[in-house]
Amino acid sequence: MSPNRRVVIVPCSGIGKTFGTVSREAAYTVVEDLRPDTTELVALSLLVLGDEEARAAVAEHPTITIDGCRLACATKMVQESGFTVARSFTVLDAFRKHRDLKPEGISSLNPEGQKLARVLAEEVAEAVDELAKVYPDNGGSDADSA
Amino acid sequence: MPILPKKKVGIVACSGEEMPEGTVSRVAALKVLEELRPNYTVTICLPLFLAGGEGDRAFARFYPTVAIDGCEKRCAALATEMYSGKPAASIVVTEVIRRNGLGPIRGPRRLNEAGMQAADLVAQEVAHLVDELLGRTGREARGRGGGGDRRGFRGRGSGHFPLLLRLRHPGAEGGGERAGGHPHRAAGHL
Numbered sequence: 001m002s003p004n005r006r007v008v009i010v011p012c013s014g015i016g017k018t019f020g021t022v023s024r025e026a027a028y029t030v031v032e033d034l035r036p037d038t039t040e041l042v043a044l045s046l047l048v049l050g051d052e053e054a055r056a057a058v059a060e061h062p063t064i065t066i067d068g069c070r071l072a073c074a075t076k077m078v079q080e081s082g083f084t085v086a087r088s089f090t091v092l093d094a095f096r097k098h099r100d101l102k103p104e105g106i107s108s109l110n111p112e113g114q115k116l117a118r119v120l121a122e123e124v125a126e127a128v129d130e131l132a133k134v135y136p137d138n139g140g141s142d143a144d145s146a
Numbered sequence: 147m148p149i150l151p152k153k154k155v156g157i158v159a160c161s162g163e164e165m166p167e168g169t170v171s172r173v174a175a176l177k178v179l180e181e182l183r184p185n186y187t188v189t190i191c192l193p194l195f196l197a198g199g200e201g202d203r204a205f206a207r208f209y210p211t212v213a214i215d216g217c218e219k220r221c222a223a224l225a226t227e228m229y230s231g232k233p234a235a236s237i238v239v240t241e242v243i244r245r246n247g248l249g250p251i252r253g254p255r256r257l258n259e260a261g262m263q264a265a266d267l268v269a270q271e272v273a274h275l276v277d278e279l280l281g282r283t284g285r286e287a288r289g290r291g292g293g294g295d296r297r298g299f300r301g302r303g304s305g306h307f308p309l310l311l312r313l314r315h316p317g318a319e320g321g322g323e324r325a326g327g328h329p330h331r332a333a334g335h336l
């Protein structure tokens with residue numbers, strides 16, 4: 001992880017459900033569009049199976065999980081791997097707050113699903129900024145650049 | 147006469163979000179599940195599998211699985227072996243790319259042309275493996291979507307597993323929310 005990237009994003013990785021696709025899209029939106037300089041994706045399977053780079057990233061930086069459903073696999077697995085989850089989000093919660101944005105599709109999301117991912121990503125980006133204030137030791141925030 | 151569960155193949159994709167090859171594994175898996183062999187495959191959700199989803203783990207203990215990994219770290223194959231049993235077959239995207247001389251794969255979020263080509267090739271290979279594992283041959287295997295035979299599986303061997311092995315895992319779908327529903331079946335919901 002580059003030294004000025006201080007927040008790790010771990011999405012749920014599920015491929016069989018719409019909510020998993022939304023969680024992944026939200027994660028990409030944060031990492032590529034909203035906060036590209038201060039966040040980095042870590043794949044759940046790498047972390048759980050003991051990849052050193054993935055484990056070091058999560059050990060050294062605050063971690064945000066984005067789960068698809070209430071099973072919260074990403075959050076559980078980060079915790080069971082011995083790490084702390086700084087903030088956790090679920091697509092399900094976002095959908096409950098935005099019932100008009102009913103996501104559909106797995107390979108490609110419908111427009112509502114894409115909007116839901118964007119709304120969720122913006123919430124996550126705010127959390128990234130808050131964590132950047134709490135952990136200010138690794139460089140500047142890119143909150144203004146988004 | 148009880149209705150016996152049809153023998154199917156579980157597809158486990160690494161789905162590694164941080165690299166384009168992980169996205170190739172995911173796109174290829176979905177292509178097999180949704181287009182090429184929808185009637186003969188189920189998805190095994192890797193995060194749920196890792197988190198202790200008993201339905202998915204039990205499925206992979208009793209039914210054949212194909213692991214699709216993005217890279218040589220082989221997370222999907224390793225996880226399957228660690229928690230259930232060795233996958234019946236395993237494919238690594240980087241090997242398929244190398245073997246077919248495809249150009250650089252880019253775009254973990256949106257695959258470039260070479261990435262989509264790689265996903266198609268991987269999906270075709272997985273579909274063939276599914277046919278082999280189920281003993282499907284000839285016209286039956288060539289039928290689009292594996293769906294030519296809607297009366298049920300009729301390959302070599304029984305094609306059906308004992309009722310004893312019918313697996314249920316009520317929590318596996320994250321149920322209760324229709325919008326998160328599953329258009330193709332998950333392993334825990336045979």
